[in-house]
Amino acid sequence: MKQLFLSLALALSATAFAQVLEVQSVTPLQLKDAGRSVVTGISPKGDYVLLSDAQLNGLARYDLATGRISVISQARSAGLNATISPDGASVAFREDSFKEGLRYTDVSVHTFATGATKQLLRGARNVNAVSLQGNTAVTIANGEAKKMALEGKAVKNAAPVAAIVNRQLVLTVNGKSEIISPLGTDRSYLWPSVSPSGHHICFYVAGTGCFISDLKGKIVARLGKLRAAKWLNSTTVVGMNDTDDGHVVTASAIVAATIDGKSQVLTDASLKAMYPYPAAAGKMIVFTTDEGDNYIINIK
Numbered sequence: 542m543k544q545l546f547l548s549l550a551l552a553l554s555a556t557a558f559a560q561v562l563e564v565q566s567v568t569p570l571q572l573k574d575a576g577r578s579v580v581t582g583i584s585p586k587g588d589y590v591l592l593s594d595a596q597l598n599g600l601a602r603y604d605l606a607t608g609r610i611s612v613i614s615q616a617r618s619a620g621l622n623a624t625i626s627p628d629g630a631s632v633a634f635r636e637d638s639f640k641e642g643l644r645y646t647d648v649s650v651h652t653f654a655t656g657a658t659k660q661l662l663r664g665a666r667n668v669n670a671v672s673l674q675g676n677t678a679v680t681i682a683n684g685e686a687k688k689m690a691l692e693g694k695a696v697k698n699a700a701p702v703a704a705i706v707n708r709q710l711v712l713t714v715n716g717k718s719e720i721i722s723p724l725g726t727d728r729s730y731l732w733p734s735v736s737p738s739g740h741h742i743c744f745y746v747a748g749t750g751c752f753i754s755d756l757k758g759k760i761v762a763r764l765g766k767l768r769a770a771k772w773l774n775s776t777t778v779v780g781m782n783d784t785d786d787g788h789v790v791t792a793s794a795i796v797a798a799t800i801d802g803k804s805q806v807l808t809d810a811s812l813k814a815m816y817p818y819p820a821a822a823g824k825m826i827v828f829t830t831d832e833g834d835n836y837i838i839n840i841k
Contacts (some may be wrong), residue, residue: 561777561797561805563841570827570835573608577601580828580835581620584629585821591632593620595833600634602653613651614658626673627737627821630654631691633661633671633678650678650691661689669711670704670733679713681706686713701756703733703742710744712756721758724749732768737821738775741800745770751780753800764798773819776800779807779826781815790815790831795838807838 570590572578577592577599584590592601592610600619602611613619616636624633636647648662648671662668665682672679677695680687684706688695702713710722710730721742722730729747736743741761745751751767754760764770770780776799783793793813798804808814813831817838820826826838 561799561803562773562807564807565839565841567808567836567838570605570837572603572835573610577603577610578833578835579620580818581623582625582632583818583820583825583827584625585627586629587820587822587825588629590818590827590835591620591623591625593623597621600632602632611653614649616647618646622671624671624673626675628675631673633673635668635671646682648680652691659691662687667706669706670702670713672700672702674700681711681713681718684711684718686716686718688716700739701735701742703735703744705730705733710742710758712742714756721754721756723752723754723758723760732770734770734772736772736775740775743770743772743778751778751798753778762798762800762802764804767796767798769816770798771817771819772821773797773826774821774823777823779817779819781817781828782806783813783815793831795826795828808836812836 579593580590581593582591589602589604592603597620598617599615600613618637619634631652633650638645645664646668649658649660651658661678661680667683669681676691678689679699679702681704704711708729709720711718712721724746731745733744741753743753751764751770753762766782767780770778773779779797781793782796784791793815795807795814795817814828817826817828824840829835
């Protein structure tokens, strides 16, 4: 595995725009379990990452301080869109099965403190999104929202949840779902997420680029080719700018961009850096490479 320390000077020289983040270093993430080598998420505090195998089967928690691995699930597709709660105390994951050529999905949530796992959905078709909010889970399947209390009573007013339903951008607020698709319904939308403040949505339009809108669908920022973007905080997203020759990825960099139009490349050309997962505390970003290695960007 390559060793890379990215200085502030390099981070600044790699962008034609203003500085967004102060990068302290980019360091390899040494994993002790080669069977689970794909990072599929990082906790809000940056104290653990989620791991799956190369096919996103199975799910485990890897504590960054101790290197301890705790198996969460052995389920098929458990690492696909695994969702960590805002406090890092639990994670929602899926288990896919096939019958007569059709895919069915169970969705469960695992609580780390108790080790308990609770099923949210069983045998669902087309799971669009899962959101964990305190003691409440919001699931969207076939475009229909369902709210469930993990313990006690569910929150009265759940935070907005963005999802892709039949290629369209759908926003669910307090159980009511509405297509907002800001660039029209003749486009295909990808990678939607609501900002931590709950005021904006980041999404990608196939063949066009990445955008940020308000909850009504009004575009507030055009971020260009920034794929698989996720919120670092309520004003900044991180994604990847990748190129290919039609067969393989030829280059890819992790880029941070803000609502007010600033942009900064965080990695250099020595790595094909892909699929970033930022910690909500804003101090770490984990990403993988085309060779299957994982790195952490440490932010000052």
